[in-house]
Ligand SMILES: Nc1ncnc2c1ncn2[C@@H]1O[C@H](COP(=O)(O)OP(=O)(O)O)[C@@H](O)[C@H]1O
């Protein structure tokens with residue numbers, strides 16, 4: 043089986059020199075690609091989860107009775123929404139990375155940064171997407187009727203209990219389509235981690251086609267293909283989740 | 296602090312409440328004894344909802360005093376939860392939690408707020424469903440129930456907190472005529488069981504039957520009040536007479 047595949051792609055590279063799928067017959071290039079794919083999946087999952095948490099916490103803080111807390115959240119949103127995410131990434135890694143402490147590495151004598159480039163990529167992308175998520179959840183919260191919240195008040199719910207038990211569960215359902223869009227964008231934006239040498243899929247692909255210019259078209263093809271699949275999985279998952287959360291007899295959508 | 300049952304369970308003195316420059320309550324006083332059923336009637340916009348929302352601190356007040364079991368409701372040091380355990384409220388639009396079943400709606404506050412044992416609460420909630428005549432609807436979502444059924448779930452949800460006083464704000468006003476009766480029967484049962492109730496209502500026949508005292512409000516003041524036997528037949532104030540002639 044593997045034999046036939048490798049010989050097929052060897053033959054293809056011979057017949058059409060621009061279509062050198064080197065990673066399908068050279069195991070070293072294959073594992074480069076797989077490593078990049080794993081890193082892209084790791085970035086995607088970590089950033090999706092963290093950015094949603096940031097959105098939920100931010101939307102809670104935005105309803106704070108304290109003015110300075112609301113101003114702080116507003117400042118955060120303005121900064122991350124209105125500046126380029128790539129510049130944010132460089133800022134986190136190069137500027138903040140300089141002032142974060144280092145720890146002794148696993149070998150016992152070299153100093154390594156507390157937060158690696160992968161860590162900074164996750165943090166920066168999550169805060170970027172999180173700023174949009176705060177706004178998305180806020181719109182959902184505004185759609186929860188004041189009267190429903192008053193019912194919770196009159197039953198003794200605290201602001202926090204009411205947020206967890208009532209406001210967020212209802213707001214989340216309303217927010218899902220917009221959240222979906224933002225998370226799709228987030229997954230695609232993970233490729234910018236190449237800017238701080240995170241070995242994700244784009245980084246490995248560029249590496250491969252630098253070493254083997256004849257593999258340019260094939261690696262491009264792989265890139266598009268992988269992201270179509272990854273985003274497809276996300277969208278299908280969100281759709282399924284949306285359906286499972288539908289409330290009988292509630293909402294026309 | 297040491298309230299006894301010989302004193303009013305709810306005591307309102309010279310209550311003033313404004314929204315911005317609009318003065319909605321202009322000096323309301325009212326005493327309600329334990330077990331009493333009080334109906335508040337009056338034209339739309341006269342401040343009835345505002346009055347009962349002040350009693351459980353959903354609205355703040357400008358001046359005056361409201362005491363529930365001797366405790367000042369608008370004391371800034373008051374523990375709101377203590378107040379809300381004592382005072383149940385039912386709204387015109389039911390305001391059930393749409394993502395929870397009828398039974399979960401009833402169980403939520405005792406379990407999440409009072410941290411009571413879910414198994415015990417569940418048993419009580421099932422009994423309450425029977426009490427409001429909704430056995431079999433435990434697993435229905437609010438959106439699958441009629442208005443009257445939702446309103447009875449809302450009443451059961453309030454009762455699950457074991458309140459001392461129940462406030463009802465035009466709870467049948469949004470209902471289809473056929474389902475009004477079931478809700479009124481539920482409230483009447485409650486009243487007969489000795490629950491202290493304050494009801495804002497337009498159901499004059501019902502008020503006459505269950506109320507110990509009827510208050511007529513107009514433009515933020517109490518125009519007159521009395522037991523139904525005298526209130527309906529010998530209203531003295533021309534505003535009351537006019538209102539009654541329109542509604543009866
Ligand atoms: N939250 C509010 N903000 C401003 N005005 C209000 C608010 N709630 C009620 N009002 C006004 O107060 C007046 C009395 O309202 P309400 O107590 O609801 O009367 P009722 O229940 O007797 O119809 C109305 O003029 C209404 O518009």
Ligand SMILES: [Mg+2]
Nearest residue numbers: 343344345465
């Ligand atoms: Mg009203």
